[in-house]
Amino acid sequence: MPSKTCLPIVDEFGFFEVRLDSIGGLGAHLAGQILGEAAVIKMGLNALHFSSYGSEKKGSPIKSFLRFAAPDRQIRSCSPVERPHLVAVFHDALLKTTGGLDGLRKDGTLIINTRQTLEELKAFGLPGNCRIYFIDALAIAIEEKSRVNTAMMGAVTTASGFLAPDAVLQALSETFAKKHPSAVVPNERTFQRGLEELELVAEPSCDVIEETKEDDMPLRPSPKFGYLTAPIGGCITEAGSSYTRDLSASRSGFLPVLDVEQCVHCGMCDIVCPDLCFVWKQETSASDDALIKFRLEGIDYYYCKGCMRCVDSCPSGALTRQAEEEGFAERHRVVMFPEAKQ
Ligand code: SF4
Numbered sequence: 001m002p003s004k005t006c007l008p009i010v011d012e013f014g015f016f017e018v019r020l021d022s023i024g025g026l027g028a029h030l031a032g033q034i035l036g037e038a039a040v041i042k043m044g045l046n047a048l049h050f051s052s053y054g055s056e057k058k059g060s061p062i063k064s065f066l067r068f069a070a071p072d073r074q075i076r077s078c079s080p081v082e083r084p085h086l087v088a089v090f091h092d093a094l095l096k097t098t099g100g101l102d103g104l105r106k107d108g109t110l111i112i113n114t115r116q117t118l119e120e121l122k123a124f125g126l127p128g129n130c131r132i133y134f135i136d137a138l139a140i141a142i143e144e145k146s147r148v149n150t151a152m153m154g155a156v157t158t159a160s161g162f163l164a165p166d167a168v169l170q171a172l173s174e175t176f177a178k179k180h181p182s183a184v185v186p187n188e189r190t191f192q193r194g195l196e197e198l199e200l201v202a203e204p205s206c207d208v209i210e211e212t213k214e215d216d217m218p219l220r221p222s223p224k225f226g227y228l229t230a231p232i233g234g235c236i237t238e239a240g241s242s243y244t245r246d247l248s249a250s251r252s253g254f255l256p257v258l259d260v261e262q263c264v265h266c267g268m269c270d271i272v273c274p275d276l277c278f279v280w281k282q283e284t285s286a287s288d289d290a291l292i293k294f295r296l297e298g299i300d301y302y303y304c305k306g307c308m309r310c311v312d313s314c315p316s317g318a319l320t321r322q323a324e325e326e327g328f329a330e331r332h333r334v335v336m337f338p339e340a341k342q
């Protein structure tokens with residue numbers, strides 16, 4: 001299909017590059033796939049999409065990459081997007097950990113799914129030479145009974161300056177019609193709201209963030225080891241742990257809430273929880289010193305990704321699924337590791 005679409009800006013290879021910075025389970029891979037399909041099939045552009053996963057577990061960081069080019073420019077590079085023109089961060093908690101801003105080009109575009117203000121987020125080193133947009137994609141997804149990724153697709157479409165809303169909407173509807181027909185309408189509404197509710201919060205000359213004179217954001221640091229310098233035998237020289245991993249970004253707006261009065265301390269929730277979020281207290285029986293009992297104290301929401309397996313398995317109804325309100329998790333969290341710096 002011949003394309004009349006012009007890319008607003010391209011790099012030295014003729015590409016407009018996008019990076020979606022997300023967490024497994026929020027749907028960034030599917031969002032990238034639909035945006036790429038819309039560009040190729042509906043708009044006649046060339047595009048390439050692929051994702052890079054951590055361990056295949058809900059809650060692990062994921063980056064999804066898109067390259068767009070004019071129809072007469074072939075795309076033969078499948079390397080990760082290191083210097084994006086547009087970055088979409090699927091949850092503001094990712095700004096702390098995943099290097100989502102690495103390499104963002106001067107005069108580029110940054111979209112963040114957040115409920116916070118620019119003032120609150122500027123401590124994460126937001127660039128002072130880009131356009132920055134905020135969107136509360138989680139609230140939209142909860143209200144429309146859909147997922148964050150469709151609202152983010154709407155936001156990326158608007159901010160890109162070249163993706164046609166009708167083309168993306170069509171690609172999205174066709175994809176959901178094949179996979180989950182009942183999800184078509186809620187996702188169409190979510191996409192529409194993503195298009196419209198995106199808010200421009202900063203431009204290079206704005207007052208809140210100091211204007212950056214340098215060019216692009218620094219590139220992702222090189223890995224410590226290459227194939228020539230890796231320790232012999234593949235020794236792990238720095239062991240990792242999920243001890244410090246904040247999984248709150250994986251929750252899609254809901255969390256389990258415990259009513260201790262109804263709990264029979266059976267431990268079913270702990271058995272099914274993939275992230276060991278339940279905090280127990282050891283007690284000795286008043287009548288028998290040798291008898292040790294464990295009583296459930298609460299949930300450490302820092303590690304909870306909102307999968308709701310615990311709610312489904314609780315036999316007494318002590319655990320219920322509730323919409324997450326701002327600050328609830330922090331106020332009701334029972335800290336598992338008081339000594340950890342979180
Ligand atoms: S499954 Fe329900 S009743 Fe059993 S320990 Fe967990 S919260 Fe309590």
Ligand code: SF4
Nearest residue numbers: 273304305307308310
């Ligand atoms: S929702 Fe329940 S099972 Fe899932 S991570 Fe949170 S505490 Fe664990």
